[in-house]
Amino acid sequence: MKISFFFLLGCLVLLTYKGYSQDATVTSPDKHLKLCVWVTDGKPTYSVTYKNKPMLERSPLGLTTNEGDFTSGMKLLGKTEEVVNKNYIQDRIKKAQIQYAANKLFCNFENAQQKKIAIVFQISNNDIAFRYELSTWGQRLAAVVQQEATGFKFPAVTTTFLSTMMDPTAGWSRTTPSYETPYVADAPTRKANPAKEGYIFPGLFKIGNNGWVLVSETGVSSLYCASQLSEISGDDLLHSIPKP
Numbered sequence: 001m002k003i004s005f006f007f008l009l010g011c012l013v014l015l016t017y018k019g020y021s022q023d024a025t026v027t028s029p030d031k032h033l034k035l036c037v038w039v040t041d042g043k044p045t046y047s048v049t050y051k052n053k054p055m056l057e058r059s060p061l062g063l064t065t066n067e068g069d070f071t072s073g074m075k076l077l078g079k080t081e082e083v084v085n086k087n088y089i090q091d092r093i094k095k096a097q098i099q100y101a102a103n104k105l106f107c108n109f110e111n112a113q114q115k116k117i118a119i120v121f122q123i124s125n126n127d128i129a130f131r132y133e134l135s136t137w138g139q140r141l142a143a144v145v146q147q148e149a150t151g152f153k154f155p156a157v158t159t160t161f162l163s164t165m166m167d168p169t170a171g172w173s174r175t176t177p178s179y180e181t182p183y184v185a186d187a188p189t190r191k192a193n194p195a196k197e198g199y200i201f202p203g204l205f206k207i208g209n210n211g212w213v214l215v216s217e218t219g220v221s222s223l224y225c226a227s228q229l230s231e232i233s234g235d236d237l238l239h240s241i242p243k244p
Helices: none
Strands: 002-007 013-016 020-027 033-040 043-050 053-060 063-067 075-089 097-110 114-121 127-134 145-148 151-153 158-161 203-207 212-217 227-229 238-240
Touching: 020 075, 020 097, 020 114, 033 075, 033 097, 033 114, 053 203, 053 238, 145 238, 151 212
Parallel strands: 002 127, 002 212
Antiparallel strands: 013 020, 020 033, 033 043, 043 053, 053 151, 063 145, 075 097, 097 114, 114 127, 151 238, 158 203, 203 212, 227 238
16 A cells, blocks of 8 residues: 655644644545544644555644744634545556545634635545645735644654755766665664755655655646755655755
């Protein structure tokens, strides 16, 4: 089983988990893949399981923009769900007639300044995609994203297949980054290729005997920059960061 996270830039319950917490969940059509969203002490996080096995532990969500901080002091206002069913023809792959089914979860948040942001999750039997949707605040129709909190914390058994990002304007005739770099196969997370510049998409992760996760981005328009993965932090957390 391989699960992919792609980036596009149940009922609501209340419970106590290390402080005040809110959560929402959505599952794939076959019920095997499950995504949970939490706001605990004002910080939004998410996690993923497949057949009740952890594929992604609680990982941070949110953005910091010139219009406000959407990483802390957050409140989950509510959520809505939709069912997605699409049929289309793709004549350049092995299967021409495609039937796509997914469940969509809209989570609406508010920060400490009462500015709103939404995170939209779409989950099929094999993939999870999500994107941030920013509101218009008064006459402000644009915002500058200063930093993403979006992160990925995999279980301790995870091994990696990651290519490092080349140092910019280095190498032959200062042409880098111009090619992908080699990767270390099946490396423990903390022993992956050292990468002060981070790692390129896609990133492949083996979650012990539980399955595989592919992390990449898609649907990026001219409204947002291309991204990559950060270096691995001391707590085995990777972040989505803008490419240099």
